[in-house]
Amino acid sequence: MAHGSTTAAGLLGDTATRDYSRKLKLFNAFAEPELREAIASLALRPGMNVLDAGCGTGEALGWLAAEVSPGAVVGIDMATAHVNAARSVAPQSSLVLQGDLLAPPLEPESFDLAWSVNVINHLRSPSAGVDALRTLLRPGGRIALGQSSLLPDMYFAWDSRLERLVNEAVRQYYRDRYRLDERDLADVRAIFGLLRKAGLKNVRARTFMIERVSPMRPADESYLVEAIFRDTWSGRLQPYLSQSDRQALMRLCDPAHADFALRRDDFHFLQTFTLAIGEV
Numbered sequence: 076m077a078h079g080s081t082t083a084a085g086l087l088g089d090t091a092t093r094d095y096s097r098k099l100k101l102f103n104a105f106a107e108p109e110l111r112e113a114i115a116s117l118a119l120r121p122g123m124n125v126l127d128a129g130c131g132t133g134e135a136l137g138w139l140a141a142e143v144s145p146g147a148v149v150g151i152d153m154a155t156a157h158v159n160a161a162r163s164v165a166p167q168s169s170l171v172l173q174g175d176l177l178a179p180p181l182e183p184e185s186f187d188l189a190w191s192v193n194v195i196n197h198l199r200s201p202s203a204g205v206d207a208l209r210t211l212l213r214p215g216g217r218i219a220l221g222q223s224s225l226l227p228d229m230y231f232a233w234d235s236r237l238e239r240l241v242n243e244a245v246r247q248y249y250r251d252r253y254r255l256d257e258r259d260l261a262d263v264r265a266i267f268g269l270l271r272k273a274g275l276k277n278v279r280a281r282t283f284m285i286e287r288v289s290p291m292r293p294a295d296e297s298y299l300v301e302a303i304f305r306d307t308w309s310g311r312l313q314p315y316l317s318q319s320d321r322q323a324l325m326r327l328c329d330p331a332h333a334d335f336a337l338r339r340d341d342f343h344f345l346q347t348f349t350l351a352i353g354e355v
């Protein structure tokens with residue numbers, strides 16, 4: 076593993092002062108149908124206590140509370156801005172703590188489920204994260220790790236060459252920016268083995284497909300245009316694409332351009348969301 080950073084930040088740069096709450100809100104509004112489907116698949120029951128570890132801006136707190144109320148839903152996150160955002164949307168009955176999930180200020184064996192989405196791949200030691208979560212679970216309690224693919228899957232149904240080049244450019248960008256190696260980018264397929272390796276029982280995985288065609292909901296369009304086309308792809312990919320491919324990509328990503336991807340009849344987007352579950 077090529078984790079050369081010398082800072083105390085997480086693998087993907089998380090600290091108490093880092094703030095990407097806008098991106099988290101966009102993602103949760105975008106993927107809400109599939110995230111709620113994933114929560115529904117857990118067959119939670121009223122009265123269960125649930126921890127959302129790395130709760131980010133807290134959208135899932137209300138979705139979880141709807142399943143387990145009057146049971147408790149607790150969120151924990153290290154980032155001040157994310158915690159503040161989560162507190163502003165959390166149901167009154169939920170508690171949102173600021174802290175490190177690796178050393179959580181919580182009672183051991185007090186939860187029936189630890190739900191943790193897009194977090195374990197941010198830790199320098201994912202297995203330490205699983206160990207920390209399992210100590211919080213009652214006997215028979217479950218860990219549910221969710222992971223959406225960090226890198227784009229399929230965007231440009233009409234241009235597989237550009238799609239392949241963009242995928243590779245994004246991988247290269249992540250490798251360079253965070254000094255990751257190829258294995259660190261295997262996120263969605265790392266979580267199942269992680270739970271198995273931790274010795275959890277009845278480990279299983281299920282993948283939900285986030286599939287969008289045009290026309291799409293405003294929440295879908297906002298996420299793709301702002302979080303992906305503008306913030307992830309625009310300037311960041313410049314060094315990794317030829318000038319002509321970069322220009323073609325910019326035209327596809329520009330809502331003011333005639334080639335804007337989301338206005339195409341054949342726009343067909345696929346991204347996976349994998350849930351791996353194990354019991355203590």
Ligand SMILES: C[S@@+](CC[C@H](N)C(=O)[O-])C[C@H]1O[C@@H](n2cnc3c(N)ncnc32)[C@H](O)[C@@H]1O
Binds near residue numbers: 103151194
């Ligand atoms: C990609 S975000 C996911 C947030 C949320 N679960 C969601 O699905 O929108 C990762 C979150 O994990 C938090 N995080 C990373 N390492 C953490 C740690 N060691 N303890 C607590 N929170 C952590 C970050 O601050 C960030 O809010």
